[in-house]
Amino acid sequence: MKRRKTQPSRRGAGQTNPAHPAVDSFQNILPSSCQQNWLFGLFLLAITLLAYQPVWHAGFIWDDDTYVTNNQALHSLNGLRLLWFVPGVTAQYYPLTFTTFWLEYHLWGLNPLGYHLVNVSLHAFNAVLLWLILRRLNVPGAWLAAAIFALHPVCVESVAWITEGKNTLSALFYLSALLAAFKFWLPTGTSWQPKPAASPAESTRPLGDWKFYWLALGLYLCALLSKTTTIPLPFVILLLVWWQRGRLAKRDALLILPFLALGAGMGLITMHVERHLGTTGSEWNLSWFERSLIAGKDFWFYLGKLFWPHPLIFMYPRWETETSQVSSYLPTLAMVVCLFVLWWKRHDWARPLFVAMVYFAALLLLVLGFFNIYYFRYSFVSDHFQYLAMLGPLTLAAAGMAVTLNRLWKSWPLVEPVLGAALLLILGGLTWQQCQRYANVETLWRVTVAQNPDCWLAENNLGYLLLHNNRVAEALNHLQAAVKIHPDDAMAENNLGSALLQNGNRDEALVCFKKALAIQPEYALAYNNLGDLFLKQGRAEDAMPYLLKALALQPSLADAGYNLGNAYLQKGQLAQAVQQWQKVLTFQPDHAKALNNLGNAFLNAGQIQPAIGYFRKAVAAEPNYAEAENNLGSALIQSGQLEEAVRCLSNALATQPDFVPAQNNLAWVLATCPQNNLRNGREALKLAQRANQLSRGNDPLILRTLAATYAENNQFTNAIAVDRLALRLVQPGSDLAANLQEQIQRYETGSPSRD
Secondary structure: HHHHHHHOOOOOHHHHOOOOOOOHHHHHHOHHHHHOHHHHHHHHHHHHHHHHHHHOOOOOOOOOHHHHOOHHHHHHHHHHHHHOOOOOOOOOOOOOHHHHHHHHHHHOOOOHHHHHHHHHHHHHHHHHHHHHHHHHHHOOHHHHEEEEEHHHHHHHHHHHHHHHHHHHHHHHHHHHHHHHHHHOOOOOOOOOOOOOOOOOHHHOOOOOOOHHHHHHHHHHHHHEEEEEEHHEEEEHHHHHHHHHOOOOOHHHHHHHHHHHHHHHHHHHHHHHHHHHHHOOOOHHHHHHHHHHHHHHHHHHHHHHHHHHHOOOOOOOOOOOOOOOOOHHHHHHHHHHHHHHHHHHHOOOOHHHHHHHHHHHHHHHHHHOOOOOOHHHHHOOOOOHOOOOHEOOOOOOOOHHHHHHHHHHHOOOOHHHHHHHOOOOOHHHHHHHHHHHHHHOHHHHHHHHHHHOOOHHHHHHHHHHHHHHOOOHHHHHHHHHHHHHOOOOOHHHHHHHHHHHOOOOOOOHHHHHHHHHHHOOOOOHHHHHHHHHHHHOOOHHHHHHHHHHHHHHOOOOOHHHHHHHHHHHHOOOHHHHHHHHHHHHOOOOHOOHHHHHHHEEEEEEEEHHHHHHHHHHHHHHHHOOOOOHHHHHHHHHHHHOHHHHHHHHHHHEEEEHHHHHHHHHHHHHHHOOOOOOOOOOHHHHHHHHHHHHHHOOOOOOOHHHHHHHHHHHHHHHHHHHHHHHHHHOOOOOOOHHHHHHHHHHHHOOOOOOOOO
């Protein structure tokens, strides 16, 4: 009972400090019915959803394929088991984050809207949690700090990027753990006012209910399992307890030990996985002295972006450490001096500043350059790195505004909310504008290239995207720019080689692939592309060693397995080809080209229904795959499903209007179909004439179709002439020759073909 009496009432935890009437003055002007926590929480949720409205229509962008769209572990219960118990099955060991993606995948598949709404909602909940924490600490302007966090454009990268759901989710657990920790360490009233050093007796005041301790520890574990940038939480707890009490007790150090053990363990796992990603080599080969210079520059960069968020770039330029220039030392020196002065005056006027800036530095510590992070290959800074760190300076700024405005305009209570609303409108507009850059991956990379012309990764990724959209000429420009900016990157060289190969420049492509392997000898993608190059030259024997090497380096590389199957097919080993394509599907069940090839294999073997099944899966996997649509249509024709065949062939031509096989097949159905409602002689004739034009009149099968369309339009003289031309192009005595003879005899009697 005594402990219960020492705890504040629910209302007391959020009451303002009498010495600071500026605290939450926004609430003081509202009707009493609007002073409930849930109402302001709804307000934060509403303004966040509104500011992030452009994200509702956004798609998947960079890394979202690794985390979501191509992540096979999201598809099954066994995949869920792997996410938790096999570190390395995903790019980073964040099993709780991937579990949320697993749940979302099973709720709405690959519809990006659901993922975006979850991320925006998590961000809004984080703003609410920040408000509750600051109210408990009696921080002036708590409402403003929470609203600024909700609408600050620096947060857009974390909220609009589905992959960074790990940021918003880990922050949810981090802030919840912090709130629970305060209920344990600081169960009585708190104060915003600086406090002199307390006596040992004051630092051992009664603790709260132990359930909050264990709750905080559990929530901290959840935060770590979502993202390990939350490791500094134990230090943050001690920092804020020190701020409130004036000093720490020995028991505080003992109580924090389990937190430190959890953080250290998860940190070691993260370092191991990051090293597995390839955080070794010249790009990470920096001395501690160089890392210190980078840290100083990072510190001021992040602080500057909070107070002047322009320009915000998805990928900032990567800084060079010039140790010979005096100016390189100034940021680090200024950071050290600033923190030292604040520490020196920590018991005086600088106490709030000291807490805010030490918090800021602590939350940035893991991303200031002292530890190798794979992203540092591209840039030493990123907006999403300071998602949690920004809470310190933003809270300090909001509190400073609230206190200053109250002192200057004490008799004008509307000044703070009016100026606060104006600031929020500006931030909300900037966030709304920033969100539009995340509409789709092409927009993102184009904007990045425009803002950071030396960003080789943006040039490379934009070129790769354009290449896969068959915009080869444009892709070549960007890939050549990437190689020019960063000539020692194997990925850029490999992608340039792929573009050159697709453009028909095989000799130049060969040079690029070999250069990629010279840069990175164990690069599976380059081995695969070399094999593909030789396959396109009909040199299956030369291709196979490269394809086998690619699979030895990366057994799950589906394209290499697919190409190996093609090599077997080229050598006439159909059984081995089918086996290889089926193996590809174990790694990537939606590999459209492997599915299409399996369909062709079964169709050629006379097994029409299995072939139709594979073709359907290929079309489902890649809806604009004209070849698969055409093959499905052809199989459906053979099975007598003519209406669906017409739809499939029409879809193929909608995707690729001059796709000759689809033109020929659709023309044949429209000309010879026994169903009156499906026949269309005029359309059939147009299609057949175009197909014959594209094939230069040298294909007897297309000529046979053209003859049938002439006959359907009662132009029997033309039909007979075309069939006789086709006869001259085929082997005498063949089945096709016999079929053409039968058609000529039918046309001579004035009867069209009916299949």
